[in-house]
Amino acid sequence: MSVRTARPSRSDLVADAALALLAERGMRGLTHRAVDEAAGLPQGSTSNLARTRQALLELAVRRLADREARVLALDEMPDPGAGPGPLADALALATHRALTGHRALTLARYELALEARRRPELRAFFDATGARFRDQLAALVSGLGSTDPARHTLSLIAWGDGLMFSCVAGSFGAEVPSLEEVRTGLRELLEGMLGG
Numbered sequence: 001m002s003v004r005t006a007r008p009s010r011s012d013l014v015a016d017a018a019l020a021l022l023a024e025r026g027m028r029g030l031t032h033r034a035v036d037e038a039a040g041l042p043q044g045s046t047s048n049l050a051r052t053r054q055a056l057l058e059l060a061v062r063r064l065a066d067r068e069a070r071v072l073a074l075d076e077m078p079d080p081g082a083g084p085g086p087l088a089d090a091l092a093l094a095t096h097r098a099l100t101g102h103r104a105l106t107l108a109r110y111e112l113a114l115e116a117r118r119r120p121e122l123r124a125f126f127d128a129t130g131a132r133f134r135d136q137l138a139a140l141v142s143g144l145g146s147t148d149p150a151r152h153t154l155s156l157i158a159w160g161d162g163l164m165f166s167c168v169a170g171s172f173g174a175e176v177p178s179l180e181e182v183r184t185g186l187r188e189l190l191e192g193m194l195g196g
Contacts, residue, residue, distance in 0.1 A: 013039050014046050015063030018056060022111040023104035032056065058125050061112055065129035068109065071102050074136055080143025084190040087140055092183035095160050099167050099176050106168045144194055152193045159189055 008016065017039035021030050035046040035056070050056040069075075072094040078086035098106045116126035137156060142149040163182070166172040177185075 010041075010045070011049060011059065012063060013041070014049055014056075015059045018060040019064060019067075019105060019108040022060065022108040027111055027115050030056070030060075054119070054121060057112065057115065057119075057122050060108070061116075061122070061126050061129050064105070064109055064112060065132065067102075067105055068098075069132065071097050071105065072133060073097075074133060077136065077140060080140050084144055084194055085187065087144065088183060088186040088190050091156070091160065092179060092186050095163065095186075096177075096179045096182050098164055099182075103168050106164050110165060110169055141193075144190075146193060155193065156186075156189065159185070 014035055017035045018030060021034055021038055025034075032046040032050075033043065035041075036043050039045070046056065050059050073090070077090050080087070112122075112126060116123040134153060134157065138149050138153040141152045141156065146152045163177070163185070167176055
C-alpha cells in the first residue's frame, strides 16, 4: 500500500521557489518571472498570486516561518521543569539542523531580515511571524527561573543567530560546529544566565 503525500499548494510552491531564489541569488534575483521559472509554473502565475513585490515578500516570510517552525521543532521543546539541560539539548539540535540540513533556508531568512530593515511595512510582518519562537523561548526561560526573561531570551536568540550567521554567511562559512559543540555553548550560556 503506497502512502500518498499531499502536493504543496500553489502558494507554498511559489513561496518555496522564492525562498530558494533568495538563498541562491539574493534579493536582486527575486522577481515574479524568476519565481515562475523556478517553480515550473506558467508565466504570470506568481503575479496572479502575489501582485506586488511586498505581497511576494510577505508570502515568502509566512512560508519561512512555517518551515523554520518545523526545523526548530517548536512543538518538541521540553517542559521547563526538566531544567536547563534538556532546553540546551533541544536548542542545540534545532540550531544544528538549521546549520546542516537547512542552510539555504537560514540564508533566505537573513536576506529577508535585511530587506525588512529597509521596508517598514515588511519589518512589522517579519517581526510578527518571528514572535512565535521568541515568545515560546521567553516562556521557557521564565519557567527555568530566569530573573530577567526578556534579556535572557534576547541573549539566547542573539547567540544562536550569531552562530548561524557566522557559519552560513560569515567568516566561518566553511565550518559547521558539531552538535556537541553547539550543545556545550548553549549549556554554558544557560548556566551563566541561571546561575548554574
